[in-house]
Amino acid sequence: xxxxxxxxxxxxxxxxxxxxxxxxxxxxxxxxxxxxxxxxxxxxxxxxxxxxxxxxxxxxxxxxxxxxxxxxxxxxxxxxxxxxxxxxxxxxxxxxxxxxxxxxxxxxxxxxxxxxxxxxxxxxxxxxxxxxxxxxxxxxxxxxxxxxxxxxxx
Amino acid sequence: xxxxxxxxxxxxxxxxxxxxxxxxxxxxxxxxxxxxxxxxxxxxxxxxxxxxxxxxxxxxxxxxxxxxxxxxxxxxxxxxxxxxxxxxxxxxxxxxxxxxxxxxxxxxxxxxxxxxxxxxxxxxxxxxxxxxxxxxxxxxxxxxxxxxxxxxxxx
Numbered sequence: 526x527x528x529x530x531x532x533x534x535x536x537x538x539x540x541x542x543x544x545x546x547x548x549x550x551x552x553x554x555x556x557x558x559x560x561x562x563x564x565x566x567x568x569x570x571x572x573x574x575x576x577x578x579x580x581x582x583x584x585x586x587x588x589x590x591x592x593x594x595x596x597x598x599x600x601x602x603x604x605x606x607x608x609x610x611x612x613x614x615x616x617x618x619x620x621x622x623x624x625x626x627x628x629x630x631x632x633x634x635x636x637x638x639x640x641x642x643x644x645x646x647x648x649x650x651x652x653x654x655x656x657x658x659x660x661x662x663x664x665x666x667x668x669x670x671x672x673x674x675x676x677x678x679x
Numbered sequence: 680x681x682x683x684x685x686x687x688x689x690x691x692x693x694x695x696x697x698x699x700x701x702x703x704x705x706x707x708x709x710x711x712x713x714x715x716x717x718x719x720x721x722x723x724x725x726x727x728x729x730x731x732x733x734x735x736x737x738x739x740x741x742x743x744x745x746x747x748x749x750x751x752x753x754x755x756x757x758x759x760x761x762x763x764x765x766x767x768x769x770x771x772x773x774x775x776x777x778x779x780x781x782x783x784x785x786x787x788x789x790x791x792x793x794x795x796x797x798x799x800x801x802x803x804x805x806x807x808x809x810x811x812x813x814x815x816x817x818x819x820x821x822x823x824x825x826x827x828x829x830x831x832x833x834x
Contacts, residue, residue: 540834582794582795586779627785629783632779633782637778637793674735
């Protein structure tokens, strides 16, 4: 057993460090209607804690730069082990951010969303990658910022 | 060295200090300031940085712009070292870490939030997280319906 000096703080070995990535490069005139990672990629990797649960908080700035109802979605997908691994969870619209689709040219609106991811295999590495798409592919929606944080939780 | 822990005792880390939040439903109407101000009442929490030096900061708010203009409103936060009276700014207010409206007339309040990480804090020391807001045009048409600030230590 480890020898602990008086006054030592005992830290749980279980919880790996939380991870955060953000990028404020604009992505303009988006035409993709299938999810893509964007440039630069915004992503983090983490070893799953014993609980198999992590809290994923993501956020972004989106606008539609035309008086149309075009919308964009920024969300994330999860791979096992690495970007080259099997898909653990495909992108879900509902756990991301979707722009408002009012038929008025807008400025960037910043906000976020969070979700609890469960069923991860403790000790296995996972890769969380931010992805985006536009609904109609009109080339009028823009992204100003993307961020993702993954926090191991009990 | 020995300790007084019985076999099977669950050791809980002393590491994580308290999480804090403030939720306030005071409306702030017809905002004209174009530089960040803290508003009345001030929404802020004082917290101790954990050993990881990392905290999650959540800001939430209800925002609207009931004017026929393109005024934008930003709700953000800053983090001061130590005491607010003499604290050095550790993390300045950044619109991309907060919430904002779409710069068009939206008469009804929109409720939303945003959570990001602040890292590099000095473990064991006090910090002061404070909500701030501003508008871009100063049209005095943007409003805040409520504000919510939460800070919790993370691994």
